[in-house]
Amino acid sequence: MQIFGLTEIRLKIIQLLVLIEGIMSIFSQIISEELALETHQWLLMRIEPKLVKFQQEIKDCYTNYQIIVSSTIPNLLGIGEGSTPESDDLFLGVIATIICKNPSFSEFFNRLTTMKFEDYTTRRSSLLIRRFLRENYPKEIRSFIALLKSESYSSSYLSKLKLEIQKIKRIGASSGYFFLVGVHWQLEYYEKQNQILIANIQTEQD
Secondary structure, rough: OOOOHHHHHHHHHHHHHHHHHHHHHHHHHHHHOOOOOHHHHHHHHHHHHHHHHHHHHHOOOOOOOHHEEEEEEEOOOOOOOOOOOOHHHHHHHHHHHHHHHHHHHHHHHHHHOOHHHOOOOOOHHHHHHHHHHHHOOHHHHHHHHHHHOOOOOOHHHHHHHHHOOOOOOOHOOHHHHHHHHHHHHHHHHHHHHHHHHHHHHHHHHH
């Protein structure tokens, strides 16, 4: 049996993180090409600090969703116009990406379905949020979700991804667009976290 030393283990972890970061980077770059910063910058400027806090609360309160409910989610919802406000659509993209990339969070998010989202946003949006938390995605995005879960990045995969992105952009007046903004934001967040982790591991090696 081969036994690895601490240095070898750290190197393998770095290699894995670099691979994961590369995969996420490809996905987020393709989405980014379909987004116009001036269209959604106003929303990110308003809620990005809360999105970052939401990430930290997920990490710190994995078994205690009440903290997340009371301190973060209400401030992420109901911003914008329509039956599903823009911030809600963005939040759906964040939720879907977290669950796809961290399946262990599924049960945790399922618990959040008991929250009274109607106190913070529209009824239609509330129902949709609960569906996403249960991983009961609308049929229009199921193919995209499957691609988001995949780790195969062949040329046919990339072509299909671009096609699904175009389909999603046509959902509602802006719902599909802001959903993609949420997916993109979450992938970029993961990329940055991986970069920090890689840098910390490399520092420990020196």
